[in-house]
Amino acid sequence: MGCWAKLKSSGWVYPTTVLSLYGFFANCRVAEPFLTPYLIGPHKNISEEVLTNYLFPIWTYSYLAFLFPVFIVTDFLRYKPLIVLQGLFLVTNYILLCFAPGLPAMTFLQVNYAVVTSTEVAYFSYIYSIIPVEHYQRATGYLRSAMLVGYTFGASLGQMLVSLAGLDLFYINTITLGMVSIAFLISFWLPMPNRSMFFEGKKGVGSRPKKDRPCKENGPEAPVMDEDGAGLEEKKMEHDGSAGWFSGENVATAAHLLWKSFRESYSSRHLIYWSLWWALATAGYVQVFNYIQLKWDHIEPSATSSVYNGGVEAACSVVGAAAAFSVGFIKVSWAVWGELALGLFSAAGAGAVFLMAFTSNIWVCYGAYVIFKSCYMFLITITTFQIASNLSMECYALTFGINTFIALSLQTIITVIVVDETSLGLDIETQFIVYGSYYACISLLFLIRGTYTACVNQRRPEHIEAKEQEPSVEVISAQRF
Template sequence: MSLFYPTFLLCVYGFFSNLRPSEPFHTAYLMGPDKNLTETQVVNEIYPVWTYSYLVLLLPIFLATDYLCYKPVLVLQASSLVMTYAMLWKGESMLAMQFLEFFYGLATASEVAYYAYIYSVVAPEHYQSVTGYCRSVTLFGSAAGSLTGQLLLSFAKVDLIHLLYITLGSVSFAFIVPWFLPMPKRSLFFNQTPAATKDEPSRTGTSNRMEEYSESKVPLQSHDYSTISVSGEGGGTRPGLVGVLRMLFDDLVESYKNRTLLAWSLWWALATCGYFQILNYVQPLWENVRPSQDYNIYNGYVEMLSTLLSALAALLVGCLPVSWAMWGELVLCVLSLLMALYVFIMDMVRDIWICYAAYVLFRATYMLLITLATYQIVASLNMKRYALVFGVNTFIALVVQSMLTFVVVDSVCLGLPVFSQFFIYGVYFTVISIIFLLAGVYKVACRRRSKQEVPGVEGESLQIGDAPCR
């Protein structure tokens, strides 16, 4: 019962918090008769607020999540979602819509609480099964919401405002659920015993960790699991903020000394930045290609299909017969170039069906790679360092995204139209591909050169055929 109860509540929360029939039609709603905002207002003045808010709130929320032991921040996320859609319903001015984006940024930053909570209330041997349940039901909720919205729009001919009512009702129900969750009794960084802050032993076990978009194996040491407490039971103490920050910095430096981890983290940060930009501005692109005021739109079907195909792509990672240690960078190069091609297609081919198809393939490719990157990053990390590296990679992605948004999107700077933006995003992914092409070629060359050498005495190396000194 102790395992079933929190798992069931988390699954209920994950399903209803992601059941948002209005989400695929957000831009159409803002630019339609209900809000009557212009494309420039929506794209260049409202949507950038989400990026800036997410960046500013990520680090404080990350620390608060651990300090408060997850549940309060989970409640904060639920209340932020309710506030977001309530303001979308009642707000009229552009300023109200900008505040809406701030609350949505708060909800997005608080997602870390949902992913981390389960590991604080169940034993490590149940991580894999519980992660599978929560991840599956979250994806199913998102896909069901998109499908519901599209079916109601296409066949029942409902107005977009009615989809918003259903979304608001769904997230309002989700808001009730976290209050009934048990309060965790441990966390990763704060509330540790002195033993938990010492040097950690090598990895002793593996478990599955639920990441926002994919499933991946994550090791969690039983040592960490057993020595972290809230009240200091058994001699536990509550380390101060400075001590925790110092510990996090030391762990971060130690983690990034691994060159493989550093390379995959670099791709993670750069690609996630571009992925966020595509997801944030693809609806305005579709609105330009096929205006919702003049034609039937099928955004809901596309979002549902892309969600399900992305989940399938994530599952396929373990089946790919590739030596990632040898060819990982070149695979990142090829698939990043493929993602750039999809973005260029969305930008240059003004056919809505081709745009839809390119978007679905873009998301599936990203999900395959981000799942692979997750696995590579956590291969030698414990749970604590994985949470830290994941947070820092996301933070770097948001820093780059904020700069890109400010220069390209924000009306304060260039304020480019959406088609010009997508051309730049295509170039951006092309640059990522070139970076990893150079890294891959260098790595392969180094491997081949090392195979032609024989280790000699005292660290020297000789060419094959030379007589070694004795």
């Protein structure tokens, strides 16, 4: 008890430790790599066509519908309630998978899971509202590492249970139910933040330290100014704190700070180009991620063959993490060559997707998926680094929330046109040809842009030196975003 009390009083260590434990167990989903074989198999008996063209698109549409409202409510409610809600819906998700029969239940499952994914923003934003700013970088690394380790451990454990123990997929899902139930219980141990980043309640009025203000402008500790030149913090201090969460002043202040954060986040072409790749590539990546198990099952049906999905996902996590980690040791001026790297590695990803589309060998498809996912994790780390190096952490959260919303909107458009049964409703092989073509277009766009940027900067070396002097932030890539 003494050690635990000391941990709680240490300021940033306790919330970071508890949230990392939550991230590990919430992502230790042993059954996730085997979701498609489970749904297609005798337990749920859903056809591949229904799964592809009806069920999975429901998740995409629901996720898009929930994402923006959840982002606003997350900050308003100060993060912890949304993390608890995510844990609850994770538990509900696996209760449905284990015990709810029929297509209507699986339809509701997709909506339920959309709540889980839309509340991920609370996991990453919570820590910035409760710990001192000087610990942001270390805490971010720990949280993302916990997610990655949890996902890798879960995928590896699932593969061993399926291949070595011959365990039925139903019991794999019950084990996962136990893991996410632990995460749900851990979420209650998180301390409640006293403030949000944009909304201020009674306790928050005029009390935020300078370092914790939402975004930097003219330096990390510059005051947030309104159009009249008066500091918003000073105006808020003129009141006695009686204004509640729903006061007009509070909402107006939050809207003003959100707008200023938005303007800083997209204040330069450099940031816009990196954010554009982030949104375009993530839309394609998530689409491939969502449907790759169907592609594997199409090449080698799980009903008649051994399934190695968990092993492949674990290998992707390890190789992808190594690729992302290597970014910090590559001595390259990313401000000059980064956009060209985006084009080249996007081309490699496009080639891997085309290979997945045309091959009939499951091991070739597995290998192509590892290449594709590793390229994405390598590039998203560079992109995250470049964007975050120009923003404060609070703007970092808003920027990636907006980028995620744009990516999801693009993914929804792709789903409506390519996947949905009410539109083209393409088969899985043709879908992957479309995804490969989509990535090829991204590659061509950034090869052209990257070549132009490299040529211009080679002629203006002083411009290169200015960019290389920008501050940096070490970022470990998240598993999915």
